Amino acid sequence: MSNPSPKYSPHRFNRSEWIRTIPSFGWLAFFFAIPTLLILVMSFKSANPYGGFGEGWSLQAWRDMGNPSYPAVTWRTVWLSVVATVICVGMALPVGFLLGKSLPKTRATLLLLIIVPFWTNFLIRVYAWKVLLHPEGYLRQALLSLHLIDERTLLLNHEWAVLLVMVYSYLPFAILPIYAAAEKFDFALLDAARDLGASAIRSFWQIFVPGVQRGLFAALVMVLIPALGSYIIPDLVGGAASEMLGNKIAARLFVDRNWPHAAAVSVLLMAVTLFPVLFAFAQQKKESRPESPRPESAKKGAAPA
Amino acid sequence: MRLISGRHPFAIAAMGVALVFLYLPILVLVLNSFNASRYGSTWEGWTIDWYARLFSSRSQDIWDALSRSLIVATMASAVSMVLGTLAAWVLHRYRTRLQQAHFGLIYLPIVAPDILMGISLAIFFVTLGVERNLMAITVAHITFCISYVTLAVLARLQDFDGSFVDAARDLGASRFQTIVRVVVPLLLPGIMAGGLLAFTLSIDDFVITFFVKGVGSDTLPLKIYGMTKHTKEMPVINALSTLLLTFTFASVWWVQRLTGNRART
Amino acid sequence: MKHLTRLSLVLLSALVLSSCGEQKPVLYIFGWDDYFNPDLLERFEEENGCRIQLDIFDSNEAMLAKLKAGATGYDILMPSSYMVKILEREGMIRELDHGKIPNLKNIDPVYLSETAFDKTMRVSVPYMCSPTGIGYVEGKVTDPKPSWTLLETPELKGRITLLNDSRETIGAALKALGYSLNTLNDAEIASARDLVIRWKQNIAKFESDQYNAGIASGEFLICHGYSGDLFQAQELNDKVVIVIPEEGTSIACDDLVIPTAAPSPDLAHAFINFLCEAEVAAANTEYIYYLAPNSAAYELLSDKIKNESAIFIDPVVRGKSEMIDDLGPEGNAKYNVAWDLIKAAAIN
Helix, strand or coil: CCCCCCECCCCCCCHHHHHHHHHHHHHHHHHHHHHHHHHHHHCCEEECCCCCEEEEECCHHHHHHHCCHHHHHHHHHHHHHHHHHHHHHHHHHHHHHHHHHECHHHHHHHHHHHHHHHHCCHHHHHHHHHHHCCCCCHHHHHHHHCCCCCCCCCCCCCHHHHHHHHHHHHHHHHHHHHHHHHHCCCCHHHHHHHHCCCCHHHHHHHHHHHHCHHHHHHHHHHHHHHHHCCCHHHHHHCCCCCCCHHHHHHHHHHHCCCHHHHHHHHHHHHHHHHHHHHHHHHHHHHHCCCCCCCCCCCCCCCCCC | CCCECCCCHHHHHHHHHHHHHHHHHHHHHHHHCCECCCCCCCCCCECCHHHHHHCCHHHHHHHHHHHHHHHHHHHHHHHHHHHHHHHHHHHHHECCHHHHHHHHHHHHHHHCCHHHHHHHHHHHHHHHCCCCCHHHHHHHHHHHHHHHHHHHHHHHHHCCCCHHHHHHHHCCCCHHHHHHHHHHHHHHHHHHHHHHHHHHHHHHCCHHHHHHCCCCCCCHHHHHHHHHHCCCCHHHHHHHHHHHHHHHHHHHHHHHHHHHHHHHC | CHHHHHHHHHHHHHHHHHCCCCCCCEEEEEECCCCCCHHHHHHHHHHHCCEEEEEECCCHHHHHHHHHCCCCCCCEECCEHHHHHHHHHCCCECCCCHHHCHHHHHECHHHHHHCCCCCCCCCCEEEEEEEEEEEEECCCCCCCCCCHHHHHCHHHCCCEEECCCHHHHHHHHHHHCCCCCCCCCHHHHHHHHHHHHHHHCCEEEECCCCHHHHHHHCCCCEEEEEHHHHHHHHHHCCCEEEECCCCCCEEEEEEEECECCCCCHHHHHHHHHHHCCHHHHHHHHHHHCCECCEHHHHCCCCHHHHCCCCCCCCHHHHHHCEECCCCHHHHHHHHHHHHHHHHHCCCC
16 A cells, blocks of 8 residues: 655655645644643733733732642542543443444444434533432432432432543543454454453453553543543532532633633643643554554544444 | 344443443433423423424524534534645655644644633633634634544545555646545545534534633523523423434434445445 | 535525614613513613614623723613722713603612612612522421521531522621621631531532522522522422521622713613613513612512512611622632632531
8 A cells, every 4th residue: 555655854844744734733833732831821920800810920820729629629530530431441341342343234333323422412411411310300219219329318419420420421432442443453363262261251351452452542541631621510410529620710710700810720730631641642652653564543433423 | 133243241231231321311301302391300291392492483592503503613614624634634744743743733632621722712812802702712613623634534544545646646637636636535534524523523512612702692502501590491402402313313324325325336 | 514504604694684784873781681671672672763782791790801801882881789889990980960860769769878889879870689598499498497597407418509609608607697798807707607618518519500490490409599590490480489588688789880981871871761760660670580679660569579578678687688899809808718718628
């Protein structure tokens, strides 16, 4: 398979390359990179008492970060996101496995079935969960009558509701990369392992999972990072004790109107997401090295349709 | 019935659980669009009242919001399809340090949480003093859509057979002709897939739009959020969602039939 | 994709065409959402041969920010009373010509002397007042008292909400303890803060927007909220009862002011005069469930509204109630610090 041969010229200034790169590079540099850096800069501005940025610079926004709630909120953000990621990936592995083993027609149908719910508006789906978990709703009444919970237990407005809806929202982001890798997985390896006497579970964990590890890592990244930035989910189904960093940012911006402080909290969130992002980058670099014979991409599946 | 090769009861069970889990809220919202109860936590009888209200003049603002969402999504996916395809092409073709930086810049928006993009653009627009209207929202949407189109086209480019390009040039086609009549058609599935993904993401975007918007001119997700604040009728939105869902499902099924038919010939 | 593009082009052109209007004088209002009976606006438009263009803000600070950023085309603004002081200090509003507003005689003198900041209506005319209160679902609360102590019902843990507003919620605690809700006394603020933390143990969440949907659907059983919103919930769920705590509460008032740079000041004065007409004020009150402090309008109100203690507050309770005032940067900072501690406090 030939390509218009990639130009391996790390040092030569190629005018046509630059011209073609400028549109997308320029756009993203201006509307993505610069604003991101701007957050860091603006966190050092002083706040206008009536909202927004004031005149001059100050460290007040950073001093306010000493507020006792931040360590707790940060910790909660991290552990909720990690648990949600583990559950999502845990569910996605057998699902991806099944998709990989399905015959093409079944596979197409199953994929469509998985994707279709995500064509409804995100807010609507979260509100549907509010309905499902409502204190006066059928689910809770059923659990009460079966004596599985007591009168004081509520299904809504606490951390477990947030976790449930997070898993719900991010599950497809885990399924698709694992499926993409499973599609290229050679299932004959599993048969060989079974022939050699390995149990089903053992061959799954020791052959399949490592075999789709690129998809696995992509899934981890695709779930963990958005989960860390969750705002709507804890806002709608969480309670007073389920705030995550996203809520804090939104509260500082819209309720307190303290923009420099909102910027400072955003920098905190950026720091928290830095490790998974760097990990994701390292993974991507490993895959797109030009020497590798089959540059596989375990990125998110290309299209919902 | 041979659907799956081999017997995998556990995986099938997992898939079953996943599907039930995924569809539970969908079922709730579809049922509630027919539920006479305003809040939907209990069933109070069948009605098509909500659908009637959706099409009455009282819901005009919902349709306005939907049309704004469609306009923004169309513009955003169109621009990002152009920029994204160009980016994918140049990323595929050159392996310089510039492209490494370029790829980093493309990849970052995908892994950045929405809320960070939202607040950074909000601060950016405020600092520039730009009016935060639909145009600003569209610019924000283009920014996060480019990356998805790029990756979709890149995936397609992996299997791209460059000999077609060489052949066209050998036969005397100009650069422009080669691009328009050889490269783009070959890449079209990737471009369309990316564009479709961009469109879907733009229509559904809430967080970034919420941070970036100014007063007035809500898109549909913002309108939905606002409606809940005013105790307005949520089931009308359930009715709209059910209709949109049916519409997209039907169009996808119809497209599948068309392409399926074509593949057979 | 093609169909969607076509559809959106059609919609786009429809939108463009519909915005080419006629050439009548326009009254530009900058106000809160859903704050006028729309029939009354139409009536004003007909009677005065003009069009009304209503822009919405969702907080006083957002309004101030937009004005400072250069929005000068407004004839009427509707800030809350404390914001009127700030606007006046910044020189952004003009003195009112009482000669053009004869209906000012209808404004309730008791309100002006007891509660209002601008007692002579020099720069502002009160439009609507709303007390903050507590809504609860009848039958779910044993022994409900019209008091802030309702917020501390441990049996209903997880079904109670507090307003997500530092001044309102800390203010409620201050009132419960018998202090002024505009106090700058550190000890008083600290004890109010501790009381709120005690209340926090039983709440579902801090919620300022969606509690009325929540209480109407039964998700919440006790809500700290604005009476107008709670009345809307009552319309949907007749088991909702609204009480004004006997220890006193915060009363919010929104006023009408005219910016210095208003393009049509005469039309603006006419609009204020219109809103002060007895029957207009009464109609607005019936629609919004806030109270227009207009004594001529009081007789015209329906019995339901007249007997509603959450609208016509008992004079003793009203005597103990106050408007939230702007406390300047240092004062506000004290409340912000207390609020942050409240948000950080753990729930056991």
